[in-house]
Amino acid sequence: MTGELADDEERDLILSMRMDAMLNSSPASFLSIVGGLVAVYVYWAPSVAFGLIAWLACIVAVALTNLLSTLLYARGLPSGWNARSWARFVSVMHLLSGLAWGVGGGWMLSFANEHQALVTVSIGLAAVTVSIPSVVHLPAYNLFQLPIFWSYAVGALFSSLQYSWPIAIGFFLLGAFAIVIGRVLGYQLSTALRLSIENKRLAQHLEERSAALEAANRELEIESHTDPLTGLANRRRLMSFARAVRGRCAMMIVDIDHFKSYNDTYGHVEGDTCLVSVAKALLGSVRPEHDLVARLGGEEFAIVLSDVGAEEARARAEAIRANVQALPMSGPHRVRCRVTVSIGVSTRAADRPKSLSDLMEEADAAVYRAKSEGRNRVCFDNRPRAQDVA
Template sequence: MPVSNRDHPFFVLISSPRVLIGGSIVFALALLLVSTVILYGGRQDAMDHAADSSRNTLLVIERDIARNIELYDLSLQAVVDGMYRPDVMAAPAQLRREILFDRSATAPYLGAIFVTDASGRVVVDSRSNSPPPANLADEDYFRIQRDRQAWGLYVSPPHASPLLGGQTVVFLSRRISDTDGSFQGIVVGTVNVEYFHQLLSGLTLGPHGTMALIHTDGALIMRAPYNARLIGRDLRGTGPFTKMMASGEGTFADTASIDGIRRVYAFRHLSGLPLIMEVAPAEVDIYAKWKARAEKVGAIMALFCGTFVGLSILLAYSLRQKARAESALRILARTDSLTGLANRRTLDERLEQEWRRAVRTQRPLSLLFVDLDRFKAYNDRYGHQAGDAALAAVGRCLAEQLRRPSDFAARYGGEEFVVVLPDTNSMGALSIAESLRTAVAQLAIEHAGSEQGRITVSIGAASWQGLVANDVASVVKAADEALYRAKAIGRNRVAGAILG
């Protein structure tokens, strides 16, 4: 018989409720995994974009600062060159000042330029023909130039300068040497930190991002967003500054010591200058848009997967209910509705299976035909409803008397029953038949038309011994003939037949 599509093992497997639910869960998890991988890739893209933006911003700021400091340095070198010219130094004070400082006049945010002698006394002031009575010998930008001949341009940390009314400035100094190299003084200019403030304030890195210019000795020169109280703060010992001092440039993530916000730092040491420029967008800003998008996508995917799994569970439940209903229908189709025993169709299939097994193993097979005595008279006297009840009681009695799982009883038709006894010889069959006859009699169902006054059965037993090649039909025929003999000798009897 060909196997229908619905009976195919693959169809049976995929229509299994457990497989359906398990498969839906696996599919949902796989979908969530793919979504997670895609969202994680988006997160990495957000970080890469922020890093590229930071590097570009860093490059713009670095070039601006380096160019302006170079211009300021040219002004200082011009002053140094002028100090070596006797004609300049011999000129009247006003003319000498105009010659020495003409190239610095238009430089934005460049404050006063001073020239000192070897003792540190200010001898020339770019602002006036009369220099202030000040001595700079104790300042770091003076001592460095005095003690180190080849230092070149020195850039100081931010200072509040008394010479400039307490303004916070960065000092740039150069050494003035005699022809023999001996120290003759310095020329020192000032860069107002407002320059750095204006430079950084025009750029933004999100609500929590920062930019900072730091001296390599740890002093904070400028920070955006601006806070005047932070200018000059010593950052030595902090995690970000320590990492920035470890290499010339790079990128890293760390928590700021100033406000405790975790940021991604891109930094670079300005070439030839003791300055570090860093650009640090906050992680919360970098991932803000990604997080909002990820939350939406995640919610949609979770809802979709949850709905999918939920529908799969409902479908699995429906399939299970359908399978139970179909199973119940199959059982009903194979069961006698009155007695609860197997019906004729099931009997034929089961008998054929047991016959083949008996032939294959050469083991005996016995068959019992059970018939209620004078049942027509019972129906005529007590009615068909009572007759149906009697048949049901006898059917239950037969089923209860069978002890082995392989033995089974079926309703053959009308008031006849058949009991199949695999691996049972003639003696065993007659013994079981006698116990069945006795059990039915002990039900004591009243039957006024019977010799015993109660319902009894006659049983014909046939046993195939496995010695001669018969067929199952011959066993059925022999049992039926044995039943007629039991009826003929007085009913409520057991008669047997043995086949080869």
């Protein structure tokens, strides 16, 4: 059933593309008005004046209807019409146009002299030539060209032209061969339309796959730089960010006090909740556009503050310590007991270059000293304070 629906959709799409090709060529109908005026001028005589005027009126009416239909189609009107509705309308208009040219041309050939007949044949063949785009929809093409060729054949039979029989047979054969040629061309054009549709589908599929791959790559990139539990940056992202920081900065190592005891008492699930809560507190204490918070592993975190001096780094570290200590013991991200952290801080002045490894080593030493001095405190590295201030 799904396959049948897909086939119907493809047929409708091909039919729609055929209508685009045919209706976009409708402005050529203006040439039929010119051809009609030329024929009336060549054949004008009082005895056939009424017939010529009536015939020209039909030609003009059909041409104007075709031009109007092009404008309506371009604007999606009538709103309820689909490709099949337009295909029926186009077929009817091609039949009316073919009958107008065929019957009128055959009638004129029946009493034409050699010069008039040459004009009629030229105009008829020009009309068939201009209608070649209609071969994309073979029924409409045949409904136009067959009435012309075969009406011309009948008109030639009743004419007084020399070689009227060979001319009539020639027109009849032209109609028959036009059917064969139109069928071949129509098949080739339909195949081209199907290939065009397949190419568009393939391009769309490749675009969707490319977008999916890009999204997957972005997600992998994020995952490769993100701690899965807390959502903070991981050690890789920390190293990359810290190396990119220029000038003065501060490195903090934050270690949750007595976390092993917390885990043993409340279990690993509560321990993970505690880690997430602390991570949120740390992240809420920095400037996201300038600073970075990362989880080094276990209960240990690192913070890089860019463009800060020693005194500001100390104040920020004290604020971080206080924010963790103030974590709520109720709510979805509550901790089960009062949680504190020890923070080691290392700074780099703008005029005193220091490597990332030096900053990490000093911050590690400082956090170790903070824990050994009683925990829940902030400690700096052992350098004189005057060198820290920038």
